Amino acid sequence: MRRVVVTGLGMVSPLGTGVETSWNRLVAAESGLRRIDRFDVSDLPAKVAGLVPGEGEPGGFKPTDFIDAKELRRNDHFIVLAMAAAAEAIADSGIPLATDEQKNRSGVLIGSGIGGLNAIADAALVLEKQGPRRISPFFIPSALINLAGGQVSIKYGLRGPNHSVVTACSTGAHAIGDASRLIRYGDADVMVAGGTEAAVGRLGLAGFAAARALSTGYNDTPEKASRPWDKGRDGFVMAEGAGVLVLEEYEHAKARGAKIYAEIKGYGLSGDAYHVTAPSPDGDGGFRSMTAALRSAGLTPADIDYVNAHGTSTPLGDELELGAVKRLFGDAMKNVSMSSTKSAVGHLLGAAGTVEAIFSILAIRHGIAPPTLNLENPEEAAEGVDLVPLKAKERRIRNALSNSFGFGGTNASLIVGVPD
């Protein structure tokens, strides 16, 4: 079976533009959460989000570094963020895209949980107030989820598989897993894969708040709002950003002397078949996706040193995931460190799985488990489990497991590790 490795990383997160900036701030226990000031939140119960820093701030994002001014107007922000993350990942990988053969063997698989929600909201208002003749011809292509990958493919000439994923908060993990399988099955040698999200807006916040999913108790202390496994947790914090990986067939990467960050060793998927927003009360969906990932990797829990949890800071979800991980790992649990980086960046929805896979890869590379911020009063079930509270922890990490669970009962688990 062909093997798949990671040869390029790209990220835009609430901790900043670029992988290195985001990672350095993450392990320094900094927070990317803030009070929303871009639009009116006075009538919304949740007033905190993980927002990408703007121009002039540390790690600030300047869209025109990645897309020209004309294209910027025509694309929803989720596409712009994906193009920025893809630009970093592709440059980092140094993949050759000069010949027809190279282009035809390189594909794209970038997903989003919601896509151009703000573009849709704006266009609906134009339709209502000004009528259909004022709807832009660029409205549909700016809102369609697969256009993030579409725009990336056009910019770089990626003419292999052109695919996308939409599985709510599991999108970013499914994108990596499915893209790695396209390489394994020989459909491509290189895949630019990831997730992107920019749904922080009045409509998105109102919708998630109506589903009672968001934190509302920390509006005046935004950095405290995301607190996985802490007794004071009260919901997740919406965030925006994008993560993109360059995945490459192992021999292809070796032959060109590429820098290899990690191998995609395992990928597991499952469904809850239970409820549209609530996780199955026995945590069985997550348990089975982790089990499937271990099986596909040919590894046992004792081989995993770090778990990047889904850990969204919701009362029910955190508890069920912790229970499922404990049940799966058994005695091996005492040697595992598990943290939720959503404590620092919030919940990037469709981008979360990719951003967290990148954090897992860097955890392996640097021998550092990133911290779970705000874990001041852990729930009882966390006793004896290393949830890396408050501060990053240096330790050897051979393989890392990253979980993503989404609305609709969709679960994905990835295992990344040092290639043997």
Next chain:
Amino acid sequence: MSDIAERVKKIVVEHLGVEEAKVQENASFVDDLGADSLDTVELVMAFEEEFGVEIPDDAAEKILTVKDAIDFIKANS
């Protein structure tokens, strides 16, 4: 009247992201200024908004150059 020509050219520069010097009256949106089918739809919408005119689809199809746009607007506004 030259005011209309200047305003049309300004819209073309903004929407197509081309240099002002290239926006001559005989320039074709598609052949000389790199517009695609969606660009031309957006251009017509921008003309409608700027000049408060309605450009029906059959008329829009005949607006192929900068001069075509200026002439239509002069005749209809």
